[in-house]
Amino acid sequence: MQWSSVARSCLLLGLVGAAAPVTAQDATGVAAGKKYYYESVLPRLAENGCPQCHAAGYLRPNVGVYNDMLRRLAIGDSPANNAIIYKIANIRSIAPDRPNHPGGQRCATVESEPCKTVMKWWSIEFGAAEQKP
Numbered sequence: 001m002q003w004s005s006v007a008r009s010c011l012l013l014g015l016v017g018a019a020a021p022v023t024a025q026d027a028t029g030v031a032a033g034k035k036y037y038y039e040s041v042l043p044r045l046a047e048n049g050c051p052q053c054h055a056a057g058y059l060r061p062n063v064g065v066y067n068d069m070l071r072r073l074a075i076g077d078s079p080a081n082n083a084i085i086y087k088i089a090n091i092r093s094i095a096p097d098r099p100n101h102p103g104g105q106r107c108a109t110v111e112s113e114p115c116k117t118v119m120k121w122w123s124i125e126f127g128a129a130e131q132k133p
């Protein structure tokens with residue numbers, strides 16, 4: 001499970017790499033994504049209560065660890081289509097009374113917080129140049 005997530009992340013990152021050759025600007029982009037995560041995303045997640053479950057013990061992802069979150073963000077192909085948004089906006093649950101996230105639906109819609117900020121983070125990490133803020 002863990003390994004296949006990593007493998008899929010690598011595949012996706014590989015595809016992103018193939019679409020745009022790595023340049024000095026991309027290296028800056030990686031740092032910008034990490035900065036944005038800690039300065040803008042994590043505070044939104046904290047407001048929402050994620051750390052109550054996702055910053056203690058064995059539960060993954062640990063929202064205090066950028067790479068733990070990035071690995072899930074990388075599973076998918078757009079701001080609204082990735083493993084984090086699926087969980088916290090409760091998209092693709094198998095039945096309405098069975099949320100696909102044990103922590104429940106955390107965003108009323110993908111356009112409300114903290115999903116909105118997570119989608120912006122996706123664009124910073126993986127978006128095409130024109131999608132970047």
Ligand code: HEC
Binds near residue numbers: 048053102106
């Ligand atoms: C009440 C506790 C609780 C809260 C609050 C909570 N979660 Fe969760 N979350 C869980 C549990 C339990 C799982 C299942 C973990 C597993 O399967 O290993 C989970 C799973 C996840 C997963 C999928 C993990 C994976 O490896 O596939 C993500 C992503 C996630 N949560 C993000 C969040 C975010 C972001 C927030 C806040 C917006 C949040 N959760 C709030 C309990 C919670």
